Amino acid sequence: xxxxxxxxxxxxxxxxxxxxxxxxxxxxxxxxxxxxxxxxxxxxxxxxxxxxxxxxxxxxxxxxxxxxxxxxxxxxxxxxxxxxxxxxxxxxxxxxxxxxxxxxxxxxxxxxxxxxxxxxxxxxxxxxxxxxxxxxxxxxxxxxxxxxxxxxxxxxxxxxxxxxxxxxxxxxxxxxxxxxxxxxxxxxxxxxxxxxxxxxxxxxxxxxxxxxxxxxxxxxxxxxxxxxxxxxxxxxxxxxxxxxxxxxxxxxxxxxxxxxxxxxxxxxxxxxxxxxxxxxxxxxxxxxxxxxxxxxxxxxxxxxxxxxxxxxxxxxxxxxxxxxxxxxxxxxxxxxxxxxxxxxxxxxxxxxxxxxxxxxxxxxxxxxxxxxxxxxxxxxxxxxxxxxxxxxxxxxxxxxxxxxxxxxxxxxxxxxxxxxxxxxxxxxxxxxxxxxxxxxxxxxxxxxxxxxxxxxxxxxxxxxxxxxxxxxxxxxxxxxxxxxxxxx
Numbered sequence: 001x002x003x004x005x006x007x008x009x010x011x012x013x014x015x016x017x018x019x020x021x022x023x024x025x026x027x028x029x030x031x032x033x034x035x036x037x038x039x040x041x042x043x044x045x046x047x048x049x050x051x052x053x054x055x056x057x058x059x060x061x062x063x064x065x066x067x068x069x070x071x072x073x074x075x076x077x078x079x080x081x082x083x084x085x086x087x088x089x090x091x092x093x094x095x096x097x098x099x100x101x102x103x104x105x106x107x108x109x110x111x112x113x114x115x116x117x118x119x120x121x122x123x124x125x126x127x128x129x130x131x132x133x134x135x136x137x138x139x140x141x142x143x144x145x146x147x148x149x150x151x152x153x154x155x156x157x158x159x160x161x162x163x164x165x166x167x168x169x170x171x172x173x174x175x176x177x178x179x180x181x182x183x184x185x186x187x188x189x190x191x192x193x194x195x196x197x198x199x200x201x202x203x204x205x206x207x208x209x210x211x212x213x214x215x216x217x218x219x220x221x222x223x224x225x226x227x228x229x230x231x232x233x234x235x236x237x238x239x240x241x242x243x244x245x246x247x248x249x250x251x252x253x254x255x256x257x258x259x260x261x262x263x264x265x266x267x268x269x270x271x272x273x274x275x276x277x278x279x280x281x282x283x284x285x286x287x288x289x290x291x292x293x294x295x296x297x298x299x300x301x302x303x304x305x306x307x308x309x310x311x312x313x314x315x316x317x318x319x320x321x322x323x324x325x326x327x328x329x330x331x332x333x334x335x336x337x338x339x340x341x342x343x344x345x346x347x348x349x350x351x352x353x354x355x356x357x358x359x360x361x362x363x364x365x366x367x368x369x370x371x372x373x374x375x376x377x378x379x380x381x382x383x384x385x386x387x388x389x390x391x392x393x394x395x396x397x398x399x400x401x402x403x404x405x406x407x408x409x410x411x412x413x414x415x416x417x418x419x420x421x422x423x424x425x426x427x428x429x430x431x432x433x434x435x436x437x438x439x440x441x442x443x444x445x446x447x448x449x450x451x452x453x454x455x456x457x458x459x460x461x462x463x464x465x466x467x468x469x470x471x472x473x474x475x476x477x478x479x480x481x482x483x484x485x486x487x488x
Contacts, residue, residue, distance in 0.1 A: 216246025287332025
C-alpha cells in the first residue's frame with residue numbers, strides 16, 4: 001500500500017498581516033541576541049528562550065515566584081516576585097530577567113480561581129491569571145445576564161479589586177469545529193468535521209496526530225475527505241475536564257506524517273519542538289476557516305465554562321488552557337498554535353468573537369497533551385520528536401462535564417455548504433459547512449460545522465481560506481494533515 005503523506009495543518013490563504021510577519025523568516029532561526037552585559041543585566045531573549053528561563057526561575061524562586069511574562073517590545077522576560085529577599089531578587093536578575101515586586105502570590109491567585117470555580121461556574125465564563133496585572137482576569141460572554149451576571153459580579157467583587165477584574169465579551173464562548181485541512185467522520189445524523197493540529201509519534205512508534213478533544217469525543221474514525229474511507233482512529237480523547245485534546249492514530253503504519261504546518265501558498269513552517277506558552281509572546285494560529293492569524297498570549301491556566309450540549313442546564317468546563325487575543329471562527333478548532341521559530345504551543349479549543357471584531361480564543365497546551373498521551377512531536381513513525389513536554393499547565397481540571405461540543409446549534413452551518421449534505425453539525429444534513437464555501441472552492445473545509453452531529457458544535461462557516469488546492473474540492477487537502485480545528 002503506497003505511503004500516504006499527511007502534511008499537517010491548515011490549507012488556506014494566509015491572512016496577509018500575519019503572513020508578512022511570519023513567512024519571511026518562517027524557517028530561519030532568529031538571532032540569539034542575548035546581551036552579554038554585566039552580571040544581573042536583563043538579557044534579550046527569543047520568546048521560546050524566555051519560556052525556558054521562566055520555568056527555571058519558577059523552580060529556583062519557589063514560593064516567591066508569582067508568574068512571569070514576555071515583554072515583546074524589549075524582548076525581555078519579566079518575573080514577578082512577592083518576596084523582598086534580596087537574595088531571591090539577585091538570583092532572578094543574574095539569570096537575565098527583569099524583576100518586578102508584586103502583591104499577589106501564585107498561591108493567592110490560585111485560591112481566587114478556586115473561589116470562582118466554587119461560586120461562579122456559569123456557562124459563558126472564563127478566568128485566567130494575567131501576570132502583567134498580577135490579577136485573575138474574569139470574562140463573561142454575551143449570554144451571562146440577569147441573575148447569572150449579578151452572581152458573577154458579586155463573586156469577583158468579593159475577591160477584591162486588587163485580586164480580580166471582570167470584563168464583558170460581546171461574543172459567545174463555543175468550541176470551533178472546522179478547520180485546518182479538514183478531516184471528517186460519519187456519525188448518525190450527518191458528518192463531523194475537524195482539523196488536524198500537529199503530527200506526532202505515538203508511544204508505540206506509530207504515526208498519529210493531535211487534535212481537539214471535543215473532536216475525538218464526537219467521533220472515533222476519521223477520513224481526509226467528506227465521504228472517504230477512514231484513515232485514522234481515535235486512541236485517546238479528553239473533553240471536557242483537564243484539557244481538550246485527542247490522540248488519533250493513522251491506520252496505515254507507513255503514513256508519512258511530517259512535523260510541519262502548512263501556512264498556505266506552498267509555504268510551510270517546520271515544527272521543531274513543543275514549548276510552553278509565555279504571556280506577552282507573539283504567536284500564530286492556522287485554521288481552515290480563517291487561515292493564518294497572529295496575536296499575543298494573554299493568560300495561562302485558563303478555565304472556560306462552555307454551555308453543555310447534552311444537558312441544557314449543564315456546563316462543560318475545561319481547565320489548563322492558554323488564553324490569547326488571536327481571532328478564530330468556527331472551523332478553526334483543533335488547528336495549530338505555534339511560534340515563528342517552529343515551536344508547537346497549542347491546539348485550538350474554542351472562544352468568542354470572530355476575525356472581524358476580535359475576541360478571546362483558548363488553546364490546549366501541546367506540552368500537556370504530549371505528556372498525557374505519551375506521544376512525541378515529530379515525523380510519524382520516525383520516532384522523532386522529543387518533546388513530551390512537561391506541560392506546565394497540567395490543567396487542573398475543574399470540571400469534568402459531559403458532552404462533546406459546547407456549541408449546539410444544529411445546522412449552524414447551514415447554508416451554501418461546501419460540504420453540503422454533510423450536515424456537519426447538526427446532523428441536519430445539509431450544509432454542514434455552511435457557508436459560503438468556507439474554503440473557497442475547497443469544499444472540504446468549508447463550513448464550520450465540523451463536528452456536527454456530535455452536538456453540533458460549531459457553526460460557522462466563514463471563508464475558509466481558500467486554500468491552495470489542498471483543501472480544495474475534497475477537503476483532503478493535506479492528506480489528513482488537517483489542522484483539526486473543529487470547534488464543536
